[in-house]
Amino acid sequence: MVSVESERPGGELLVPTPVKIVIAGGFGTGKTTMVNAVSEIPPLHTEELLTEAGVGVDDVLGLEQKETTTVALDFGRITINPEVVLYLFGTPGQNRFWFMWDELAYGAIGAVILVDTRRLDSSFPSIDFFERRGIPFIIAVNCFEGAHLYEVEEVRRALDVEKGIPLVLCDARDRESAKTVLVNLIQHTMDRLDAMA
Amino acid sequence: MAGREDWWYDEAAGPLVRPYAMVRGRTRPLRPELHLVTQVRAMPSPADPDALSVEHLEIMELCRRPLSVAEVAAYLDVPLVVVKVLLSDLIQRGDVVIRDPSRVPQVPDRNLLQAVLDGVRGI
Ligand SMILES: Nc1nc2c(ncn2[C@@H]2O[C@H](COP(=O)(O)OP(=O)(O)O)[C@@H](O)[C@H]2O)c(=O)[nH]1
Ligand SMILES: [Mg+2]
Numbered sequence: 184m185v186s187v188e189s190e191r192p193g194g195e196l197l198v199p200t201p202v203k204i205v206i207a208g209g210f211g212t213g214k215t216t217m218v219n220a221v222s223e224i225p226p227l228h229t230e231e232l233l234t235e236a237g238v239g240v241d242d243v244l245g246l247e248q249k250e251t252t253t254v255a256l257d258f259g260r261i262t263i264n265p266e267v268v269l270y271l272f273g274t275p276g277q278n279r280f281w282f283m284w285d286e287l288a289y290g291a292i293g294a295v296i297l298v299d300t301r302r303l304d305s306s307f308p309s310i311d312f313f314e315r316r317g318i319p320f321i322i323a324v325n326c327f328e329g330a331h332l333y334e335v336e337e338v339r340r341a342l343d344v345e346k347g348i349p350l351v352l353c354d355a356r357d358r359e360s361a362k363t364v365l366v367n368l369i370q371h372t373m374d375r376l377d378a379m380a
Numbered sequence: 381m382a383g384r385e386d387w388w389y390d391e392a393a394g395p396l397v398r399p400y401a402m403v404r405g406r407t408r409p410l411r412p413e414l415h416l417v418t419q420v421r422a423m424p425s426p427a428d429p430d431a432l433s434v435e436h437l438e439i440m441e442l443c444r445r446p447l448s449v450a451e452v453a454a455y456l457d458v459p460l461v462v463v464k465v466l467l468s469d470l471i472q473r474g475d476v477v478i479r480d481p482s483r484v485p486q487v488p489d490r491n492l493l494q495a496v497l498d499g500v501r502g503i
Contacts, residue, residue, distance in 0.1 A: 198479040199446050201417035202488075202496050221503065227454035232461050253459065256416075258450055263499030267492065270417045270448060289415055290481030292488050292496070362500060369497045376490055 199268045204368065205287050207274045207313065208297030209305020213325040213355030214273035215257045217297065220361040222259025222271065230255050231283060254283045271365075274309065284312060293372045294320040295364055297355065300333045303341050310344060319372040321349040323364045411468045413480040414449050416460070420467060421446040426475045435466055436475075443476060 206214045219226050230253040257273040272287050288294070294313045298306045306322075313320040324338055339350050349371050354360045422443040426432055432440070435456070442455055453463040470476040 196421050196423070196477055197446075198419045198421045198477055200479060200492065201419050201448060201481050202492065203417045203481060221500075223503070227451060229450050229453040230459050232459045256450070258416075258454075260448075260451070261500065261503060263496055267495050267499065268419070268446075268448075269496055269499065270450070272416065272450075286416060290417070292493065362503065365500045366497065369493060369500065372488065373490065373493050373497070376488070376493070 197265065199266050201290075202263070202267060202269045203287075203291045204269065204271050204365065205274060205291050205294040205313075205318075206271055206297065207294050207306075207309035207320075208325075209299065209302060209309070210276050211302075212297035212299045212306060214297055217295070217323075217325075217353075217355040217361045217364070218257055218259040218271045218273050220356060220358045221261065221365065223262060224260050226257050226259045228255060228257055231286075233280060233282065254280045256283070256287075288313070288316060288318055291318055293368045294318055295323050295368055296320050298322055298324045298338065298342065299327055300324060300338060301327065301329060303338070306342070310342060319368070319375050321351065321364070321368045321371050323351050323353045323355075325355045326352055409468070410461075410464045411471055413478060414464045414467055415480055416450045417448045418478050418480040419446045419448060420452060420476050420478050422470075422476050423474070426470075427473060431473075432470075432475075433466075436470060439463070439466055439470060440475060 206217055208214055215226070233252050233254055254275045256275060259271045261269040261271070263269055274287060275283055294309075296306055296309045296313065310320075310322075322338075322342065322344060324333075324335070335350055335352070339346075344350070349367050351364055351367050353364050420439075420443045422440045426437070426440055429437065435458075438456060439452055442452055447455075449460065449463060449467065452467070453460045456463060467476065467478075471478060
C-alpha cells in the first residue's frame with residue numbers, strides 16, 4: 184500500500200482528490216475483467232438500493248414494504264500519489280438503471296466503452312449515453328476470438344462513431360493492454376480540453 | 381462473497397431489516413456531496429464516541445486512511461445508501477472530513493489529468 188501522509192503543513196488532514204473513469208459496454212464485453220487487470224486492490228463490490236422512483240433514505244429505508252431492487256457495482260482503485268486517487272467503475276449489467284449511470288458518470292474524466300465485435304449492438308446504449316452527456320470516451324475493441332476478422336475502420340463504421348473518437352484494440356485480461364487503453368482515454372480527455380481552450 | 385444475498389432476503393426477518401436497523405429507523409437528508417468516489421477521512425478521534433453506533437465507529441476505524449464512499453460500503457458490506465446515512469451523521473458531527481469529485485465534469489483540471497496520466501503509465 185502506498186503510504187499516505189497524514190497531515191498537511193498546518194495540521195489539516197490530507198484528503199486526496201478523487202478521479203473516476205467509467206468502464207462501460209454491453210454485458211460480457213470484459214468490463215469487470217479490465218477493472219481486475221489494472222486495479223491495485225482486489226476489485227471491490229458494492230450495491231445500491233433502488234426503487235422505481237430512484238434512490239434515497241425515504242424511498243428505500245423508510246418504507247420497508249416498498250418494492251426495491253439492488254444494482255451491483257464493481258470497482259477498482261489506482262493510487263496515483265498521496266494527493267490523487269483514481270477509481271475505475273464498471274457499469275452495471277442492467278441498462279435500465281439509468282439513475283445509477285448518472286451517478287457513475289458524475290465527475291468522471293472519461294469512459295472506456297468496451298466492444299465485442301460479435302455483438303456490437305450491445306454497446307450502443309453506452310455510446311449514446313456518453314455522447315449525449317458530452318463526456319469524453321474512447322472505444323476499446325476487446326479481442327475475443329474472431330475479432331481479427333474485422334478492420335478497425337469497419338468497426339468504426341458499424342458503431343457510427345465520429346473520426347475524432349479513438350478506437351483501440353485490447354485484451355481486457357492483460358494489464359499492459361488495459362493500461363494502454365486508460366492512457367489513450369486520458370490523452371483523449373486532455374486533447375478535448377486543449378481543443379476547448 | 382457469502383452473506384450478501386442472504387441477509388438481504390432474510391425470510392425470517394423480512395426484507396430491509398438490517399439496513400433499517402443500522403440507521404435506527406430515522407430518516408434524515410443525505411449530504412449531497414456524498415458521491416461514489418467522495419473521499420472520507422476520520423478525524424484522529426470522535427468528539428463524543430458514546431454517541432456513536434458500532435457502525436459509525438467501524439467507519440471511523442476504516443477511514444483512518446482516506447477511502448471513498450464506495451470503498452467504505454464495500455468493506456462494511458452494506459448498501460451505499462446506508463453508508464451515506466451513517467456518513468452524513470459523521471459529517472454533521474465533525475468526526476470526518478471529505479473531498480468530493482470535481483463539480484464540473486466537462487472541464488477537469490489539466491494538471492490533475494497530467495498527474496493521472498503519469499500515474500497510470502507508472503503502474
Ligand atoms: N478470450 C477473451 N475472453 C475475455 C476477454 N475479456 C473478458 N473475457 C471473458 O469474457 C467473460 C465476460 O467478461 P466480464 O469481464 O465478466 O464482462 P462484463 O460483463 O463486461 O463485466 C469472462 O468469462 C471473461 O473471462 C478477452 O479479452 N478475451
Ligand atoms: Mg461485469
